[in-house]
Amino acid sequence: MTERVFVLGAGRAGRGLARALRAGGVDVVGVHGRHTGDPEDRVTVGALPNTIADATTVLVTVRDAQLDAALRELAKAPLRADAAVLHASGSADPPALAALRSRGHAAGTFHPLVPLADPARAPALLRDAWIGVDGDDAARARGRALAAALGAHTLDIPAGRKPLYHAAAVLVSNFPPVLLALGERAMAEAGIPRDLARRALLPLWTAAAENARAATFPASLTGPAVRGDDETVRANMYALADDPTARDVYRVMTETIRVMTRA
Numbered sequence: 023m024t025e026r027v028f029v030l031g032a033g034r035a036g037r038g039l040a041r042a043l044r045a046g047g048v049d050v051v052g053v054h055g056r057h058t059g060d061p062e063d064r065v066t067v068g069a070l071p072n073t074i075a076d077a078t079t080v081l082v083t084v085r086d087a088q089l090d091a092a093l094r095e096l097a098k099a100p101l102r103a104d105a106a107v108l109h110a111s112g113s114a115d116p117p118a119l120a121a122l123r124s125r126g127h128a129a130g131t132f133h134p135l136v137p138l139a140d141p142a143r144a145p146a147l148l149r150d151a152w153i154g155v156d157g158d159d160a161a162r163a164r165g166r167a168l169a170a171a172l173g174a175h176t177l178d179i180p181a182g183r184k185p186l187y188h189a190a191a192v193l194v195s196n197f198p199p200v201l202l203a204l205g206e207r208a209m210a211e212a213g214i215p216r217d218l219a220r221r222a223l224l225p226l227w228t229a230a231a232e233n234a235r236a237a238t239f240p241a242s243l244t245g246p247a248v249r250g251d252d253e254t255v256r257a258n259m260y261a262l263a264d265d266p267t268a269r270d271v272y273r274v275m276t277e278t279i280r281v282m283t284r285a
Contacts, residue, residue, distance in 0.1 A: 025167060028077035029053045030092055032065040032246075034179060035110055038082030038144030039134070045145040046171035051076045063141065075100045079164050081132060082109040086251055093118035101127065106164040108132040111181075112154060113188035113246075113254045123158070130157015131179060132165045133188075137195050137244040139233040147229050149173040154187060189258035193268060197275045198230040198243040240283050247279040 025048050029040045031197040032055020038054045042065060050072040056063045080101065084092045085206065089109060093116055096107060107122050112133035119129040133154040136147045149172065155165040169176045179187050193201055208221045233242040245252040255276055259269060 023076070025049070025164070025171070026051050026076055026078045028074045028080045029083060030070075030080060031055060031083035031085075031088075031110075031144070032059060033083065033085070033198070034065065034141055035134075035138040036081075037063045037065070038138040039081065039110070042145040042148045042172050043168065048168065048171050054124060056198040058269075060141075065139065067173070068097050070095070071103055072100075075102060076116065077105055079100065080107045081168075082091050082107065085249060085256065086111050086114045086254055089114055089116045091110040092119040093122060097121040098123065099126075106130075106158075106161050108157070108161060108165055108168075108257065110134065113184055113193055114255060115184060118207075119157075128158040128160035128162070128164070130161030130165060130268060132168065133157055133175070133191075134178070135191055137230050137233055139242050139244050140236055143232070143236065145172075147232070149174070151225070152177055153178045156181070156184070185260065186252070189268075189272065191259060192245050193272060194227065196243065196247070196270075196279075198227050198234070200275070201271075202227040220245075240279075243279070243283075245279075247276045248283055 027043055027048055029036045029050065029052065030173055032053050036053060036055065037059065040050050044050050048270050052071055053063055053065045054070060055065050056067060058067055080096060082089065082092050089111060103126060106128040109116065110133055111131065122129050124173070131154060134148060135152040135154060138144050148236045150172045152175050153165065153174050155162050155176050166176050202223055206216055206223065235240065239247055258272060263269065
């Protein structure tokens with residue numbers, strides 16, 4: 023694997039992706055964030071380090087609310103001329119990508135369909151998982167190459183449909199026990215055999231359940247509600263307007279998460 027990756031954002035997702043990429047033979051030239059954390063993650067803080075100039079791909083894993091600011095910082099950084107910039111948001115289409123594209127950098131999305139709550143478990147969870155990609159052709163190609171190194175598959179996110187794509191991921195991965203049963207029943211009512219429905223939905227459900235087994239609530243939980251990301255929640259609700267049942271479940275479960283995390 024000839025890719026050299028710099029990870030900007032050292033939260034659970036960023037550190038987990040960095041560990042998984044290293045395990046897959048990718049040269050991770052840096053992980054940068056606000057706090058150093060576990061020495062195994064080798065996180066730098068403060069000004070962007072010079073190693074960013076060695077990266078063929080910069081993977082931005084900050085929260086959605088911080089995404090445009092992080093991308094504006096990258097637009098001023100000494101990136102390689104051929105460096106691609108991928109961000110891990112499943113819902114945002116950040117305007118600040120335009121400045122990077124104007125400098126000749128391919129840009130797009132690399133969104134793991136796995137709840138990355140525990141960095142240590144990320145390599146195993148990402149193996150045979152799915153990753154949503156979009157953006158410029160060169161960015162999609164980089165995303166597919168990184169996914170292959172992780173042992174993961176990719177799917178193309180349809181243009182203009184990211185909120186609904188992300189809402190589907192949130193429904194299945196954030197509300198595991200109830201949503202698995204609801205999904206099985208709904209697919210059965212639509213004419214899809216129940217065993218096939220379960221096989222299709224179980225990989226997402228299993229990953230979330232494994233997080234719940236490994237850590238207590240709310241540490242095992244990921245998603246916009248627990249992050250306090252109200253903007254993404256509103257976008258998901260709007261995208262589900264044509265499916266009132268799913269929309270109502272999303273609303274109730276989101277409010278439940280908010281109440282429980284305040285308790």
